[in-house]
Amino acid sequence: MPYDPQAIEPKWQKRWAAEKVAEVDVSRADQKYYMLNMFPYPSGDLHVGHGRNYILGDALYRFLRMKGLAALNPMGWDAFGLPAENAAIKRGIHPGEWTRSNIAREKEQFRRWGILYDWSKEIASCDPAYYRWNQWLFLEMFRRDLAYRAKAPVNWCPSCHTVLANEQVVDGRCERCGTVVIQRDLEQWFFRITRFADRLDSGLDSLEHWPEKVKTMQRNWIGRSFGADVQFEVPSLGRPITVFTTRPDTIYGATFMVLAPEHPDVPALIESAADGEEIRGWIEKVRNQTNLERQSEAAGKEGRFTGQSAINPFTRESIPIWLGNFVLPQYGTGAIMSVPAHDQRDFEFARQFGIPLRVVVQPFGEMLDADAMTEAFTEAGQAVNSEMIDGKPTQAAKEAMIGEVERRKIGKRMVRYRLRDWLISRQRYWGTPIPIIFCDGCGTVPVPEEQLPVELPLDVPFTGKEGNPLARTPSFVNVECPKCGAPARRETDTMDTFVDSSWYYARFISAHDSQKIFESSLVNRWLPVDQYIGGIEHAILHLLYARFICRVLYDMKLVDFEEPFTRLFNQGMITKEGYRDPDTNAWVPLDEVQWRDGAPYHGQDQRQLVAEVGKMSKSRFNVVPPDELIARYGADTERVYTLFIAPPEKEAAWSDDGVIGAFRFLNRVWAQGEQILTLQSELEDPDAKKMIRKSHQTIAAVTQKMERFEFNTAISSLMELSNSIGEYLSAGGTSRKNSSETFLAMLKLLHPFAPHITEELWSRFGGQGMIVKASWPLADQSLTAEDVLTIVVQVNGKLRAQLALDAGVTEEQAVAEAKAHARVLPYTEGKELVKTIYVPGKLVNLVVR
RNA sequence: GCGAAAGUGGCGGAACUGGUAGACGCGCUGGACUUAGGAUCCAGUGGCCCAAAGCCGUGGGGGUUCGAGUCCCCCCUUUCGCACCA
Numbered sequence: 001m002p003y004d005p006q007a008i009e010p011k012w013q014k015r016w017a018a019e020k021v022a023e024v025d026v027s028r029a030d031q032k033y034y035m036l037n038m039f040p041y042p043s044g045d046l047h048v049g050h051g052r053n054y055i056l057g058d059a060l061y062r063f064l065r066m067k068g069l070a071a072l073n074p075m076g077w078d079a080f081g082l083p084a085e086n087a088a089i090k091r092g093i094h095p096g097e098w099t100r101s102n103i104a105r106e107k108e109q110f111r112r113w114g115i116l117y118d119w120s121k122e123i124a125s126c127d128p129a130y131y132r133w134n135q136w137l138f139l140e141m142f143r144r145d146l147a148y149r150a151k152a153p154v155n156w157c158p159s160c161h162t163v164l165a166n167e168q169v170v171d172g173r174c175e176r177c178g179t180v181v182i183q184r185d186l187e188q189w190f191f192r193i194t195r196f197a198d199r200l201d202s203g204l205d206s207l208e209h210w211p212e213k214v215k216t217m218q219r220n221w222i223g224r225s226f227g228a229d230v231q232f233e234v235p236s237l238g239r240p241i242t243v244f245t246t247r248p249d250t251i252y253g254a255t256f257m258v259l260a261p262e263h264p265d266v267p268a269l270i271e272s273a274a275d276g277e278e279i280r281g282w283i284e285k286v287r288n289q290t291n292l293e294r295q296s297e298a299a300g301k302e303g304r305f306t307g308q309s310a311i312n313p314f315t316r317e318s319i320p321i322w323l324g325n326f327v328l329p330q331y332g333t334g335a336i337m338s339v340p341a342h343d344q345r346d347f348e349f350a351r352q353f354g355i356p357l358r359v360v361v362q363p364f365g366e367m368l369d370a371d372a373m374t375e376a377f378t379e380a381g382q383a384v385n386s387e388m389i390d391g392k393p394t395q396a397a398k399e400a401m402i403g404e405v406e407r408r409k410i411g412k413r414m415v416r417y418r419l420r421d422w423l424i425s426r427q428r429y430w431g432t433p434i435p436i437i438f439c440d441g442c443g444t445v446p447v448p449e450e451q452l453p454v455e456l457p458l459d460v461p462f463t464g465k466e467g468n469p470l471a472r473t474p475s476f477v478n479v480e481c482p483k484c485g486a487p488a489r490r491e492t493d494t495m496d497t498f499v500d501s502s503w504y505y506a507r508f509i510s511a512h513d514s515q516k517i518f519e520s521s522l523v524n525r526w527l528p529v530d531q532y533i534g535g536i537e538h539a540i541l542h543l544l545y546a547r548f549i550c551r552v553l554y555d556m557k558l559v560d561f562e563e564p565f566t567r568l569f570n571q572g573m574i575t576k577e578g579y580r581d582p583d584t585n586a587w588v589p590l591d592e593v594q595w596r597d598g599a600p601y602h603g604q605d606q607r608q609l610v611a612e613v614g615k616m617s618k619s620r621f622n623v624v625p626p627d628e629l630i631a632r633y634g635a636d637t638e639r640v641y642t643l644f645i646a647p648p649e650k651e652a653a654w655s656d657d658g659v660i661g662a663f664r665f666l667n668r669v670w671a672q673g674e675q676i677l678t679l680q681s682e683l684e685d686p687d688a689k690k691m692i693r694k695s696h697q698t699i700a701a702v703t704q705k706m707e708r709f710e711f712n713t714a715i716s717s718l719m720e721l722s723n724s725i726g727e728y729l730s731a732g733g734t735s736r737k738n739s740s741e742t743f744l745a746m747l748k749l750l751h752p753f754a755p756h757i758t759e760e761l762w763s764r765f766g767g768q769g770m771i772v773k774a775s776w777p778l779a780d781q782s783l784t785a786e787d788v789l790t791i792v793v794q795v796n797g798k799l800r801a802q803l804a805l806d807a808g809v810t811e812e813q814a815v816a817e818a819k820a821h822a823r824v825l826p827y828t829e830g831k832e833l834v835k836t837i838y839v840p841g842k843l844v845n846l847v848v849r
Numbered sequence: 850g851c852g853a854a855a856g857u858g859g860c861g862g863a864a865c866u867g868g869u870a871g872a873c874g875c876g877c878u879g880g881a882c883u884u885a886g887g888a889u890c891c892a893g894u895g896g897c898c899c900a901a902a903g904c905c906g907u908g909g910g911g912g913u914u915c916g917a918g919u920c921c922c923c924c925c926u927u928u929c930g931c932a933c934c935a
Contacts, residue, residue, distance in 0.1 A: 213853070213930075220852090220931060227935085245935060258935090295933080331934045338935085344850095345933055418934050539930090644874070645861060651928090658861065660887080661874045667889090704865090713863065716873035723873090730890090792869050797916035799869060837915055843868050847915045 003670035005634020009756040013111050021772055022061075022073060022116040026509055026522050029070035034526050035061055036505055038534030038542070039076045039123075043083055044102035046109045048624045048654060049574035049616045052642045056571060056711060057533050058115040059643060062752040063706045066776040072526065073116065074508040076123035077103050080131075080497045082160060082176065085430040089464040095430040096458070099126055109626065114635050114755045116772075121511040125500035130507065131432040132453030133517040134499055137549075139435060139446050141191065146552060147424075149436075149444065151187040153262075153330075154423055155291075161466045162427045163188055165496060166420050167221075167541045172292030175541075180290050189425040189434060189493060193548045197222055197417040199562070200547055209567035211649075214539045221540050223418025228402045230411035232257060232310040232337065234265075234321070241265055241310060241321075244332035244416055247342065248405065249397035252386040253360035254337035257310050258303070258322045258349065261286045262329035266306070269321060273307045279323070286325050294325060301326055301349050312337075313410050314387070324349060332416055340376065341368070347376035360385050361394060422545065424496045429460060429469040431494030439481035439488035448482050454490070468492050501542055502549035505529055505564060517558070524560045532565040535573075543568070569709065572651040574642075578622035579609040589621040613653060624654055636754035637663045643711040643753055665719055666757055669750070672725050673761045676739045685735035687728070688742075693783055694724040695742040700779040702749045715753060721746050740765060745777045793818040794845040795827040803844075811838045818844040 016022070037057040040050070057073070064071040077099075084095035091098075103124065110117065123130050141147040155164040159179040163186060168175040193200075201222045204215045227246035234241050243257065259266055261283040270276050282304055286294060303324040312319050326345055327336055340350035340357035350357055359368045361381040368377055380394035388404065389397040405411040425434060433454040435447035447454055457476045460469040470476055470492040481488035503517075509526050510518040534542075543565070550564040579588045579600050588609055593600045600609040616623045629638050641662035646652035698721040705714035725742055733739060744765060751758040751771050762771035786807060791814055793801040801823040805814060815836055818824060824846070831848035838844055 216853070217930065223934060225934075243935080247935080301933085326933050326935095328934060336935045343935070345935075348933095416934080536929090641874095647862085650862095653861070655861070655875070657887095658875050664889095665874085671889090712861095713873080716863075719873055790869080794868085794916070797868095797914090802869070835915060837868090839868055843916090845868080845915055 001674065003667050003757070005636060005666075005756065006631070008760045009112075009114065009630075009635055012756045012759045013114060015759075015770065016114075016116055016772065017111070019770070020120070021770070022118045023120050024070060024072045024118055026072065026526055029072075031068065031070050032526055033064050033069040033071045033531075034529045035064065035071060035073055035531040036508075036529045036533065037073075037075070038532070038538065039078050039501070039504060040106065041078045041081055041083070042099055042102040042106050044105050045618075045623075046106055046626065047616050048626055048629065048638065048642065051113060051626055051638065052574055052648070052652075053533065053535070053571050054110065054115050055113060055639050055642050056648050056709075058113070058755075059639070059711060059752040060531065060533075060706070060709075061116060062755060062772060063776070065772070066748065066751070066774060068775060072508075073118060074121040074511075075110070075117035075119070076121075076504060076508065077106075077125065078497065078501050078504075079103065079124040079126035080431045080494075080500055082428060082430070085428055085462070088430075088462040092462075094458065096126060099124075099430075112630055112635055113626070114639065121508045123504060123507055123511050125432075125497070125504065126430070128453045128455050129512075129514065130504075131500065133503075133507070134432040134495060135435040135447070135452050135454060136449065136517060137503065137552075138432075138495070138499075139449065139452075140556060141552060142436075142446055144552075144555075146192045146195070147189060148192065149187060149189050151185060152190075153183050154186050154188055155181045156184040156186070157181055160428075163423055163425065165423045165498070167422075167498075167544070169291075172290060172295065180292050182290050183287075188423050190421040191424050191499075191548070193422045193545075194417060194419055196548050196551050197224065197419045198415070199551055200419075200544065201417075203547065203551075203563055207563060207566075207568070210565075211568060211570055214536070214543065214568060214570065217539045218544055221419065221544065224415060225417075226413075226415055227398075228405055228411050229333065229414045230313065230337065230405055232313060232319075234269075234308065234310045236308050237265060237268060240410075241335050242333045242411070243335045243337045244414060245337055247339065247398070248401035249383055249386070249389060249392075249394055250339040250342045250360050251312070251314050251337065251401060253339040253341050253358045254312055254315075254319065255317075255340060255350070255358055256320045256322055256338045256355050258324040258327050258336050258338050258346075259306075260327040260329040260334040261323050261325065263323075263327075263334045266323060269306045269308045275304075279304045279306070283323070301345075301352060303349060303353060305353075313405075313408070320355070322349075322353070330420060331418065341370060341373065342376050342378055344376045344378060347373075358385060422496075422548070424499055425493035426496055427468045427492075428494055429456070429462070431497055432500065433470070434491045434493050434495060436491040437479055437481060437488045438491065439484060439486060441486055442481055442483040442488075445481055445483050445488070451482070468494075470494070498542060498545050499549075502545040503553065505532075505546070506553070506559065520558050523558075527559065528561050528563055529565045531567045531569065533569045533571060536570040539570075569649070571648050572646065573615055574624075574652050574654050575613050576616050576622040576624060576654040577611050577613050578620040580612050581607055582610050583607060587620045587622075616654075624656075629659065633659060633663045634666075634756070636666055636757050639755075640666065640715060640753050644715045645712065647712055648709055665722065666754060668726065669722055669746075669754075670757065670761070672722065672729065673743060673764065675729055676736060676743055677764065679734055679736035679739060681734045682737045683735060685733060685738050687731070687733060688735050688738035691724050691728040691733075691742055692738060693786070694721055695745050696779045696781075696783040699745060699749065699777050700784060703776070703779070706752070711753070714749075718746060718750050718753075721749075747771060748774055748777050789841050791818070791841065792843045793821060793824055794843065795824060796847055797845060800824050800827055807841070809841075811840070814838065815844055818846065 037054055061071055061073040079099050084099045087093055087098045088095045138147055155169050157164055157174040157179055159177045169181050173180055201224050225246050228248045229242050229244050231240035231242050270279050303322050306321045308321045309318045310321055338346040340346040341359045342361055357370050359370050362368050362384050363381045383389045383392045383397040389400050402413050435454045437445045439445050457473055460473045462469055477490050479488055479490050506518050506523050509522045546564050551562050553559045554562050579593050581588055588602045602609050614620055641659045698717050701717045702714045747758045747762055759771050788804050789807055791803040791805055801821045803817050828848050834849050835847035
């Protein structure tokens with residue numbers, strides 16, 4: 001009977017589901033292990049790249065449960081978001097309908113991959129039973145002043161017609177669609193994540209099992225810096241301007257001040273300037289630039305002199321106040337003291353506008369010449385020309401200056417962060433309605449808890465025009481004020497979908513609780529998540545928000561931990577070669593590529609294409625859908641191949657040819673099973689010793705590799721074991737006892753990777769119950785040791801011979817054998833032996849002269 | 850520019866604390882069995898050399914060591930992150 005995955009796989013998928021194999025009773029289980037793949041956005045088309053992510057999670061899950069842990073592996077849907085709404089605009093389908101049909105398709109895809117999830121805990125963020133708790137959380141945060149509404153310059157994506165959080169702007173562009181983001185002054189809802197900046201930063205130190213890279217990215221994003229706020233008097237203004245500096249030790253070198261063009265004192269400062277009109281025009285130009293334009297232009301630095309000056313509080317000198325496009329209004333105080341000798345940006349600005357510089361820090365034992373400097377000296381050194389701190393090293397000088405600033409009451413020690421509050425409102429329909437009502441009399445009124453959820457109305461116009469469809473739905477907008485009963489307006493913004501995903505991992509524990517967000521006692525037992533798996537693209541976004549909200553829940557005493565994810569694993573992408581037309585830059589669908597002499601051509605004018613490797617995406621026409629693959633080879637082949645091609649954290653290039661290797665391997669395993677079933681002898685066979693030893697070595701190796709996520713080499717170890725079984729059988733081995741024991745151990749080890757074929761073979765061998773419930777094998781240490789060792793003989797470190805010696809060999813014997821070996825003698829004869837190195841059981845190195 | 854990671858056969862990749870470089874697989878070559886093969890099985894497959902012996906070989910150059918893919922220094926390349934955050 002040949003290996004027929006088409007027949008086997010659906011059968012076992014049904015049985016796992018029927019027996020609810022993956023269901024965990026969270027109120028009972030001990031030895032808990034909570035593992036979680038980031039829940040997906042149900043876009044409807046999963047490709048093999050997505051598959052890798054879930055397959056590796058499933059392999060780990062099956063391993064953990066065989067090891068005897070109460071492993072929980074739930075799944076849900078990050079189901080709110082723009083693509084659903086865009087589908088509604090384009091095709092007239094309601095976003096909910098589109099989303100639900102995609103969920104059904106993806107769920108079916110998971111089943112076909114043979115992935116076991118505890119579906120009894122399934123959640124979808126677009127379900128009112130879920131998002132009412134978003135609203136509840138919002139109200140709790142509103143009450144605690146962690147959610148607030150404010151007018152601020154915000155990022156606006158003209159293509160998505162909505163505002164974006166800073167985290168969703170990458171290189172000045174919308175993270176979703178790539179459109180250049182513009183700045184708008186709008187009144188929006190924010191979460192006060194900045195209040196947690198310090199805790200979010202310090203907490204990273206406790207995350208031992210997170211990739212260093214992710215922690216670094218978060219640290220950079222939070223951007224904690226230590227320094228001081230210092231006031232500089234401005235006589236013409238009649239009030240001081242405060243600057244933030246991380247180098248208070250250089251204050252004696254501050255020869256000018258620069259303000260952001262947006263700084264609130266600017267209008268007053270330039271009021272009487274002779275060239276005021278020109279300056280105002282310039283400010284207007286800078287303000288209207290996108291951040292992207294401003295950044296690229298500011299690389300060259302532009303500035304205007306206000307005509308006013310400030311007083312350096314330490315030198316008492318009058319220093320000019322400039323405006324500069326490189327000073328950011330949102331960071332610090334939007335004003336800086338400029339120390340051109342010790343800050344590269346200030347240096348460039350000063351040289352460009354002919355402002356003098358003064359050296360106030362020197363490398364030890366060296367004299368800097370202000371006129372000869374070609375770049376700023378920004379490192380630590382020794383303070384000079386700085387009166388009270390002269391001679392002090394930088395660190396001590398900083399401390400002394402902060403002390404002095406505070407003593408004189410002209411400023412204070414300050415820690416500042418790059419992180420800014422999380423803008424959570426979106427002018428889109430398909431998201432959680434923000435539970436707020438605006439009343440002319442009562443102001444901003446929270447929706448009373450008993451009125452939750454504020455449900456999304458289904459009958460709304462999807463026009464695709466700017467403006468939220470909810471705002472054009474009078475039955476939604478027009479409400480009574482919950483406080484005074486007067487006619488009032490409902491907030492029509494919805495929440496950023498990252499709010500939904502910032503706490504979903506806790507909801508799985510109480511997925512159906514209609515009374516509260518979750519049962520704290522259970523959540524405290526099951527969380528933090530022991531192993532979280534997902535893409536690196538969430539290094540900042542989702543993972544930062546989740547860490548933030550977890551701390552909010554902690555402060556609300558709903559959970560007793562601050563970090564939601566103990567271990568984090570970022571899987572690598574699967575890439576595939578695609579073809580691009582070099583003239584038009586267009587990607588060419590694979591089935592339109594024409595081959596001539598091994599070179600790809602395309603189109604009527606037969607332009608030669610270039611091959612490029614990249615992320616699978618529909619726009620590249622290089623997506624490998626799992627359907628065909630599964631129809632041809634089965635899901636087990638896809639699973640084995642996907643985990644075999646590369647270490648799971650690395651990017652991996654898909655190869656259609658490579659798949660065949662995995663398929664052959666499974667076929668071989670199948671055929672070996674068939675052959676073993678025909679064997680008769682129930683006796684021990686001494687010739688089986690080698691195979692048995694290999695099986696115990698493989699148990700030890702695979703167990704270790706599973707724990708380290710080294711799935712690719714775990715599979716290669718299993719291939720070696722299968723080759724060993726093949727050798728035994730083809731050499732005429734007859735012991736059914738020995739071969740089936742080995743084979744069944746191999747099936748268990750293979751089960752996490754190829755669950756269906758192993759179930760089938762297990763049952764054909766009369767295994768007890770299902771293999772998915774079997775226990776992980778243990779290696780017998782007494783059987784793993786080799787009885788003949790290969791000892792390498794080197795002369796002066798060069799390999800010259802190999803010795804096959806009994807395991808019990810002594811050093812003397814090994815060295816004597818090595819010296820006497822015919823291959824070795826030519827290199828040692830007539831030479832003086834100066835040293836002998838012996839590595840027990842491995843190597844003899846004869847050092848001669 | 851700054852920071853991090855990585856460079857190993859034709860390809861994907863192995864090599865634990867320095868100890869036989871290239872496991873495992875793809876591809877390729879030859880053979881067997883076949884009406885046929887994108888099936889299966891056997892053998893081979895880093896380079897130089899007909900072969901053996903030998904020599905060379907882990908991006909390049911130096912170094913430490915009996916011994917270096919692995920440790921140290923310099924350089925090159927690629928990928929990723931940050932990029933005026935005062």
